[in-house]
Amino acid sequence: MAVVRDLRVLLRFSGFRRLLAVRLLSQSADGVFQVALAAYVVFSPEQQTSPAAIASAMAVLLLPYSLLGPFAGVLLDRWRRRQVLLYGNLLRAVLAVVTAVLVLASVPLWLFYLAALTVTAVNRFVLAGLSASLPHVVDGERLVIANSLSPTAGTLAATAGGGLAFLVRIPAPDGAGSDAAVVFLGACLYLLGALASLRIGPALLGPDSAAPPPRLATAVTEVVHGLAAGLRHLGQRRRAARSLASMGVLRFCYGALTVMVLMLCRHAWGVGDGGTGGTGGTSGGKAGAGAALGGMTLLGLAVAVSGAGFFAAAVLTPWAARHTGGFGWIAVCSTGAALLVPPLVLPFSPVPVLCAAFVVGAATQGSKIATDTIVQSAVDDDYRGRVFSLYDMLFNIAFVGAAGVAALMLPPDGRSAALVTTVTVLYAVVAVAMFHVKHGDGHHAGQDGAISSGRPTTA
Structure with missing residues (x-):
């Protein structure tokens, strides 16, 4: 009941409602795409599935988060975050359509991985942009609640997207056609996420600092030094x-x-x-x-x-x-x-x-x-x-x-x-x-x- 009450309070903020809609659509598309990747690599009759192929799929899904995550903020502080959500979802929609075409064409598996890797790499920026935008759509008093409920809602949306992909995939497990259909479903959801972001003002989500950001090379170097300092602190x-x-x-x-x-x-x-x-x-x-x-x-x-x-x-x-x-x-x-x-x-x-x-x-x-x-x-x-x-x-x-x-x-x-x-x-x-x-x-x-x-x- 407390969660429902908190959510009702947050939904009174129009900016939060619109940002949450973008998150739900984007992360439901992520869930669809992840199931599509697993289905194509693991369950397609055309694929000679091996543990090595599964390991490669895991790397495609997770390594962009690991390697790009600390550096995403460097670029998010230089770009308008609403534009990141808009163009990031548009780009993922296009890349997902390309991936669906590659599935239908039965291309070598490495080429499919390359296309899927680009989709998941862009995903890191979109998720970071959603989190960085929250302080611009709720007041400080409710920011902690928003930081708790919004990612949780996104996780549930990703789970629902995965369930939707299973429903699409299970009744017709006929190989590349059904795999491509699931990927195309993900592309449609990414497109809806991009359209939903248009309801947010271009400057609403920041960054709103008047000072010019540091040079990109300087910012990246600072991130590397910061991670090294964090590692030294952990040692203590x-x-x-x-x-x-x-x-x-x-x-x-x-x-x-x-x-x-x-x-x-x-x-x-x-x-x-x-x-x-x-x-x-x-x-x-x-x-x-x-x-x-x-x-x-x-x-x-x-x-x-x-x-x-x-x-x-x-x-x-x-x-x-x-x-x-x-x-x-x-x-x-x-x-x-x-x-x-x-x-x-x-x-x-x-x-x-x-x-x-x-x-x-x-x-x-x-x-x-x-x-x-x-x-x-x-x-x-x-x-x-x-x-x-x-x-x-x-x-x-x-x-x-x-x-x-x-x-x-x-x-x-x-x-x-x-x-x-x-x-x-x-x-x-x-x-x-x-x-x-x-x-x-x-x-x-x-x-x-x-x-x-x-x-x-x-x-």
């Missing part, structure tokens, strides 16, 4: 550094298991248990389509179950961390994953693996909420922005790195006891390390225990 704040290191390992585990589930959905579970579909002739095409149908459905279920784990973590973590402390809660989450992942995953059957998706989602998100709060409390305010930029880079690079390692370890059908064992050992190592930190740093227990689910987090 061992509690924050330890929590970030643990989160990097847990994100690595989540990424490796994600690639495994994608391979299981594509090859081991596509048609019955153990069916791999076919590639030759009419019957082979039907088998491949059936594999895509079953695999896409199971992947959708896995995403939904993992999302339920995120939600459970958001509800449970504030209460649990008050009793265990931040490091204690990370240790509990890691211990639960270490104990439950092997018996649930090693049978490589759909239902137990879906249960594992809930456990892993809850453990990862619960640890992330705790890590966010530990870093916020342990890092000086002057360095907090730079440290969180490093945090975002670590979060995404760990996921991409996990996909690369999984590509080396996974067999074609995704069933790898060695990968499950490796992930379990990593969970156990984090659990032991965090228990040690908690008991060796007991005088901070009260400080790192005040955790709230109010700050939006992403998985």
Whole structure:
């Protein structure tokens, strides 16, 4: 009820309503495009899906966030942000149409990746522009609420967009045509996001400083120096550094298991248990389509179950961390994953693996909420922005790195006891390390225990 009340207050601001409309359309398009990328790379009968191909797709989705994120603000402070939203969404609409054409033309996979990479690179600027614009559409008293609700609404829109893409893709898994249709749907939503931005005044969203910005080269150099200073500051704040290191390992585990589930959905579970579909002739095409149908459905279920784990973590973590402390809660989450992942995953059957998706989602998100709060409390305010930029880079690079390692370890059908064992050992190592930190740093227990689910987090 409090959330509904806060949202009603914010919606009284016309600028906020219009900016929120742009966010919802833009991020729903992101969700559609991400599912389209996964469907084309993983589930198209025309593609000989491999763990390496999945790792490449992960890199395309996440590396632009990691590498461009800290530098996006440099350009956003030089361009009108309304124009960034307008032309960024227009550019993504055009690039998505080009990507759909490439899918229909059955071009080499690297060319498809190049087109998809341009779409996701532009996305970094649009999301940063949406966040930077919020202070211009709400007053200072309600800015904290807006910063909480607006990104959360965007995440829900991205999830809804992914669900819409599944609905479009699942009934007609007939290869390139349905993949292109999903990409084209994303292009239409990007175009609607661009049109929605036209309802905002060109100068409303800033930047409104009369002073000329520094030279681009100078600004980029300052960002690099700022990140280096943030890294040095982390070296002096061992509690924050330890929590970030643990989160990097847990994100690595989540990424490796994600690639495994994608391979299981594509090859081991596509048609019955153990069916791999076919590639030759009419019957082979039907088998491949059936594999895509079953695999896409199971992947959708896995995403939904993992999302339920995120939600459970958001509800449970504030209460649990008050009793265990931040490091204690990370240790509990890691211990639960270490104990439950092997018996649930090693049978490589759909239902137990879906249960594992809930456990892993809850453990990862619960640890992330705790890590966010530990870093916020342990890092000086002057360095907090730079440290969180490093945090975002670590979060995404760990996921991409996990996909690369999984590509080396996974067999074609995704069933790898060695990968499950490796992930379990990593969970156990984090659990032991965090228990040690908690008991060796007991005088901070009260400080790192005040955790709230109010700050939006992403998985």
